[in-house]
Amino acid sequence: MKYTTLGRTGIEVSRICLGTMTWGQQNTREDGFAQMDMALEKGVNFFDTAEMYSIPPARETYGATETIIGQWLKDRGARDKVVLASKIIGPGFDWVRDGKVKHNRTHIEAALDASLKRLQTDYLDLYQLHWPERKTNFFGKLDYVHDGNDDFTPLEETLAVLDDQVKAGKVRAIGLSNETPWGVMKYLELSGRLGLARMASVQNPYNLLNRSFEVGLAEVAIREQCGLLAYSPLGFGVLSGKYLNGAAPEGARVTLFPHYSRYTQPRGVAATEAYVAIARKHGLDPAQMALAYVNSRPFTTANIIGATTSEQLASNIASIELTLDADVLDEIEAVHRSNPNPAP
Numbered sequence: 001m002k003y004t005t006l007g008r009t010g011i012e013v014s015r016i017c018l019g020t021m022t023w024g025q026q027n028t029r030e031d032g033f034a035q036m037d038m039a040l041e042k043g044v045n046f047f048d049t050a051e052m053y054s055i056p057p058a059r060e061t062y063g064a065t066e067t068i069i070g071q072w073l074k075d076r077g078a079r080d081k082v083v084l085a086s087k088i089i090g091p092g093f094d095w096v097r098d099g100k101v102k103h104n105r106t107h108i109e110a111a112l113d114a115s116l117k118r119l120q121t122d123y124l125d126l127y128q129l130h131w132p133e134r135k136t137n138f139f140g141k142l143d144y145v146h147d148g149n150d151d152f153t154p155l156e157e158t159l160a161v162l163d164d165q166v167k168a169g170k171v172r173a174i175g176l177s178n179e180t181p182w183g184v185m186k187y188l189e190l191s192g193r194l195g196l197a198r199m200a201s202v203q204n205p206y207n208l209l210n211r212s213f214e215v216g217l218a219e220v221a222i223r224e225q226c227g228l229l230a231y232s233p234l235g236f237g238v239l240s241g242k243y244l245n246g247a248a249p250e251g252a253r254v255t256l257f258p259h260y261s262r263y264t265q266p267r268g269v270a271a272t273e274a275y276v277a278i279a280r281k282h283g284l285d286p287a288q289m290a291l292a293y294v295n296s297r298p299f300t301t302a303n304i305i306g307a308t309t310s311e312q313l314a315s316n317i318a319s320i321e322l323t324l325d326a327d328v329l330d331e332i333e334a335v336h337r338s339n340p341n342p343a344p
Contacts, residue, residue: 001043007200019306024064070120181216227301267342291319
């Protein structure tokens, strides 16, 4: 395994981070335990979860993933072996705090305390804002449409509350997710000006089908040491090639949840075909090639991988050992130039 430092925190994290969002719905408690056991054995010390998991979000499974992780941490006595990250939800779900989610003191403290209880720990290593409270462009929306009447918690208020959680010892570091260049830079500016806790990372989608992070956030991540925690690095598994030619593998995520069509539109399918062809030409596993690309980016702090089976997980973790040669990288860039960001 390879390791890096989370922002400026001094916290050492594995380049591969274990994503957990399927546990409690697509995967069982036993599956989750097996995946955590394997990940830890292979040197993965960074686990990421959220209060809203499992996915797809539902009232019945809200908090289920954190509960499974908490049970495993207690059963294995492994809390000191794991860098544990979670997130507070953003607005949009009526079953969470009466559907009136705000990133203010009341909601942040309630969400954090509930996550700590489910996770059976008294602190988180990283606590993130899952998506902005304000109306902006995320979750596949590239264009920004301003709403002058948008009523959201001032960012300095949110940051001050998070800083209090750090001072109280409930959180070691804080981070962002699904955030824009303006949002990241504004939080960083506020932390410097007000002497508050500094954002250590930004968890956004990044994969061969969606490299929009590079447009404005890559420079921020590198220059400000607020690196990317890349989620959906395989585009819901699409970049493995397993859905090509209309295939619908039993138990696979897009088979089970076909409304997750972000990566299976015509341009995305065409790009996937081209990337899979590159992998096969060079004798590479398509999924490992796609993950190795994410691993290699200078702005990547960690690559959040998820898996349905233990076999997939082992293969995904092994991608850390793969270095793509110049010919492969050149061919990947050629596909990107001809069909850029087909699935933002």
